[in-house]
Structures are given as structure tokens and as C-alpha cells.
Amino acid sequence: DTAVSQTPKYLVTQMGNDKSIKCEQNLGHDTMYWYKQDSKKFLKIMFSYNNKELIINETVPNRFSPKSPDKAHLNLHINSLELGDSAVYFCASSQAFLNQPQHFGDGTRLSIL
């Protein structure tokens, strides 16, 4: 049973399109995150939601909009995709406010043509 699962694993699309990446966790955690791993391999936080409420929003273009229908799901919608959006996107979850590790999904590799 996968603890944090994200779909799709690969996404190839044209510039200008709109796409979504889904994430679900079955760990009972109350906080979920989206990270972007760029070409230099840095993992950078994009968003964090705690009990469906946005608590961290890094400097990310407005074209990126996270949606959390419940605390087990955090989806990422991207409008008007650009070449620079090509990256691997990781979803993660944890119990907030505690020193506990975050658990990661296997990533979604987004390639913009």
C-alpha cells in the first residue's frame, strides 16, 4: 500500500496547455506539500496545506494553483504551461508542528514541448 501516491508519473504536454497532478496520502497526516525539483536537483517547497488550509506559499507564479478537497488530497493545477515548468514535482505529507519526517511520493516528471 503506497503511503503517498501521485498521478500521473510522467506528463508530456505542449506549451500553453493546462494540466493537473493529483496526490493522495493514506498516512492520516494533517499536512501536505508540493515540491519542485529543478534541473540542478534542488528540492524546493512550493506550497503547504494543513487541514485543507494554505499555510506556506512560496514565490510561485499564479499559474500554479493547489487545491485540497480534504486533508488526504492535495492536487496541483498548472495553467498556461511554460518551458521553465519542466521539472519533477513531488508531493509529501507529515504531521504538522511536530519534528516528524515528511513522506514523499515518487514524483511526477513534467516535460513541456
Place this chain on the structure above:
Amino acid sequence: DQQVKQNSPSLRVQEGRISILNCDYTNSMFDYFLWYKKYPAEGPTFLISISSIKDKNEDGRFTVFLNKSAKHLSLHIVPSQPGDSAVYFCAASGLRGSARQLTFGSGTQLTVLP
């Protein structure tokens, strides 16, 4: 500005020997540190952590050392095994407002040679 740095992009070690991976940080507000292991096409997997009130934490073959005055931590793997070959990320946790946030280093590719 990188608040967490892993200055060695790669490390090659013979099987059975010790692997030492290093990490430096600049923000003294970080109070919890973690190491993650990552295989290709998979997500990072939590390996071991240490609170800032400790200087050592051990779990089997893995030991993490924290030197707060030097703002330095290291991961020791003894003995190293070929299955340990992966990218290792150092991460530091601190409060940002009311939320905890992880800041990652750029990773070190460890190759354990049989």
C-alpha cells in the same frame, strides 16, 4: 542563497568501508535535521534524523552527527553496501510562521563499489 549546502556532489566508497556524507547550514533557527535517500525515479525516503538538542543519533549502520557550533552535520554509513548507492539529501527543519518547513541541500550521489 543556499541555507543548506552539500558541497560534495558525489562520493565513491569501497564496499565494507565507511561512507561519510557532509552537510552545512547557515540558519541558526533550524532545530531538526534529516537525511533522505533517493533512488532514480522514486521519491526521497526518510533515513535518519537528529534534534538540535542532541549531537549524535544512531540507527543500525547509520549515524548522524550534529555540530551546532560549526553548523555542520554528517551521515556515517558503516559498513557501506552496494545497495546504499543512491543520492543522499540533507534537510533542515525550522518554523516559518506557524508551520514547519524543510530546506534541502542539493544532494550527494553515493556509489558503493563491490
